[in-house]
Amino acid sequence: MASDKVIQVSDGDFDARALKSDVPFLLDFWAPWCGPCKAIGPVIDELADEFAGKLKIGKMNVDDNPATPGKYGIRAIPTLILFKGGEVVDQVTGAVGKKQLAAMIEKAL
Amino acid sequence: MADTIIDVLIVGAGPAGLQAAVHAVRKKASVVVLGKVAHSSIYGAHVENYLCVDGVVDGADLLRTAVDQATRFGAEIIAEDVLHVDQADELFKVKIESGTELLCRTLIFATGTSRKKLKVKGEKELSGRGVSYCVDCDANFYRNAKVAVVGNESAAVDGALTLTGYASEVHLVCQALEVGEGLAAKLTESSVQVHAGRWPKEITGENAVQGLLLDDDTSLEVDGVFVELGAKGAMELATTIGVMLDLDTFSYIDTNKRQQTNIAGIYAAGDIAGPPWQMAKAVGEGCVAGWEAANYANKQKRQQKED
């Protein structure tokens, strides 16, 4: 089930939503034609539910939003970047499992 | 549809795929196995923990017998890799190295596991910053850029050809190419610059890939390096049509006890369906997958006759 806690982020509202977030923000850069991106979809949903209140999770479609991926030098998807207080604190590329993502989040909280 | 529709199409010619073929074909399903027997993990192994064989036997000998059995019962084996899988209504469409497209009612993924990392300096550091493992995912980031693809087999060649549609310059670094004629011919006709007999020593760059240093100390100036070793794995082939992997590690295809995946008509067996990575387990799952897939295909045919 898609979680309603996952926030759709665009180039336009990236600053307001991710950089100025009051809690750490995990942003998933994806595209509809990318198989591994689809594969991690359910994990993103589960994490959004499990860490609700402590962390926000968003998704950005790189097809529709080229500016932000360009700014962060993203050249492979899925890439997940963890922001805290407007800074990049961690980042991972490729379909990584829930355990690894949960550990990355725990470390930053 | 004018094309013949295959009942059970099996991707992978190792113990799991060949056992699936035996059980499916004996249930009167038409069966095609795709893949190269010599690329099975057991091919070069010495086996002594497989039931009913005495002493130590060569994996290659076991596979030779398996191929004989499967073909004798009526399965067809085509020694080509799969490049792409698509859904076509209730059927699946599979593209292979020669460029041929096959239509099937059911699909069994029995592709084993494969090594995907190159293990050279710079690879880990620049992952996601120019180092990529999925041409189909990331080609779009390299419009008008210069890229290199590394690998000897179908994934690398198909990847390099795909990239010619995006990048301004495509290099292919390979020790010795091991691909089917169709794919090899396409490569020769293409603009891909092939560096045969070479292998990477280091991926260079500060915060982004700037070059690829080869083992003869020449250097390619590139913005991206695609590591595409072996044939395309389940990650590339299966997830694009929505097959789910295990959520904890994303390293194998999730199945139930009937070897079904989350998509009706698609099954997985053997190493690609998770540990333990053993031939006995691969063969057991292959048996179940072949059996289940044949039943599914036969039922679909009966229903279509009634309609």
Ligand SMILES: Cc1cc2nc3c(=O)[nH]c(=O)nc-3n(C[C@H](O)[C@H](O)[C@H](O)COP(=O)(O)OP(=O)(O)OC[C@H]3O[C@@H](n4cnc5c(N)ncnc54)[C@H](O)[C@@H]3O)c2cc1C
């Ligand atoms: C050195 C070594 C020793 C081993 N010793 C033992 C042992 O003693 N006993 C034991 O039980 N197990 C042993 N194993 C493990 C055993 O080899 C595997 O568990 C077994 O081979 C799994 O079978 P499989 O059919 O799932 O995959 P594999 O045998 O690996 O076969 C995979 C097949 O899929 C094909 N393929 C992959 N991608 C594609 C594609 N895109 N398109 C088409 N085809 C594709 C490959 O070409 C290959 O034919 C050993 C493994 C190794 C590496």
